Amino acid sequence: MESNFFEAIIPTTFGMFQKMQVLYLWKKKLSVDIPPFIGNLSQLYDSELSLNMFQGSIPPSIANCQNLQYLSHNKLRGTIPVEVLNLFSLSILLNLSHNSLSGSLPSEMGMLKNIEELDVSENHLSSDILSEIGECTSLEYIHLQKNSFNGTIPSSFASLEGLRYLDLSRNQLSGSIPDGMQNISVLEYLNVSFNMLEGEVLTNGVFGNATQIELNGNKNLCGGISHLHLPPCSIKGRKHAKQHKFKLITVIVCVVSFILILSFIITIYMMRKRNQKRSFDSPRIDQLAKVSYQELHVGTDGFSDRNMIES
Numbered sequence: 001m002e003s004n005f006f007e008a009i010i011p012t013t014f015g016m017f018q019k020m021q022v023l024y025l026w027k028k029k030l031s032v033d034i035p036p037f038i039g040n041l042s043q044l045y046d047s048e049l050s051l052n053m054f055q056g057s058i059p060p061s062i063a064n065c066q067n068l069q070y071l072s073h074n075k076l077r078g079t080i081p082v083e084v085l086n087l088f089s090l091s092i093l094l095n096l097s098h099n100s101l102s103g104s105l106p107s108e109m110g111m112l113k114n115i116e117e118l119d120v121s122e123n124h125l126s127s128d129i130l131s132e133i134g135e136c137t138s139l140e141y142i143h144l145q146k147n148s149f150n151g152t153i154p155s156s157f158a159s160l161e162g163l164r165y166l167d168l169s170r171n172q173l174s175g176s177i178p179d180g181m182q183n184i185s186v187l188e189y190l191n192v193s194f195n196m197l198e199g200e201v202l203t204n205g206v207f208g209n210a211t212q213i214e215l216n217g218n219k220n221l222c223g224g225i226s227h228l229h230l231p232p233c234s235i236k237g238r239k240h241a242k243q244h245k246f247k248l249i250t251v252i253v254c255v256v257s258f259i260l261i262l263s264f265i266i267t268i269y270m271m272r273k274r275n276q277k278r279s280f281d282s283p284r285i286d287q288l289a290k291v292s293y294q295e296l297h298v299g300t301d302g303f304s305d306r307n308m309i310e311s
Helices: 012-016 036-040 060-064 107-111 131-135 155-159 179-183 235-281 293-299
Strands: 022-024 046-048 093-095 117-119 141-143 165-167 172-175 189-191 196-201 220-223
Touching: 012 036, 036 060, 107 131, 131 155, 155 179
Parallel strands: 022 046, 093 117, 117 141, 141 165, 165 189, 172 196, 196 220
Antiparallel strands: none
């Protein structure tokens, strides 16, 4: 029923088609919420609902559609529900692009072990890009452009050995490009343009071909191959990382040395204090009264035996 002019709502009687496997409703003027009864279509494996004007949020009942692949170009709002990520049978595509979804990517994103393509482009998603995406080891295509993602590019992307296409453009990403990304041998296209990235651009892998990489709009990037026409990295910029590491090591050494010296001083102090206590507990000879020989001679009647103290 695609490419028609149906309007208004999807009849609730559609929920009775429990054995339906294919449903094409794309390119219409449907402007209601996605009906909860879509969860009744548990056999649905090929569905195209895009290019409509669906509103509201994604119903949790969608978790029953274990083969749902497409849901794009609408006006969906709210966050990405965890139920979508429980569609373990997804092996081709999860397309939630061109909506009004907000919030962050759910941490359960890493459960999509078999998915080949992820597209959440042109939404209002924010927060950091999850490192858990690196657990989706079958991913080949990732579209995250035109959102409000911030933070750094996860280094876990380097673990996606089959990654061919990555678009992170028009976000608010900062920091440097992870070194490991030059080791993805099959990466054919990388777009990180119009972010706030900085530092030296790599030269190996996809970074060695200026036609396969987009870097425009990152004012603080430098270096890279000559065809990228980026400014050379200053000596100060190149040494910054090494200087930072050296300073960190220096601080650690100073702190450890201070602790050792302080421990030594406290040990010496405690030993001296202990010795002083022992001295006070036992009488010293020079504290006894002094008696002359003459006084002893007179007091003992000439050292008479009768005055002898026996043990």
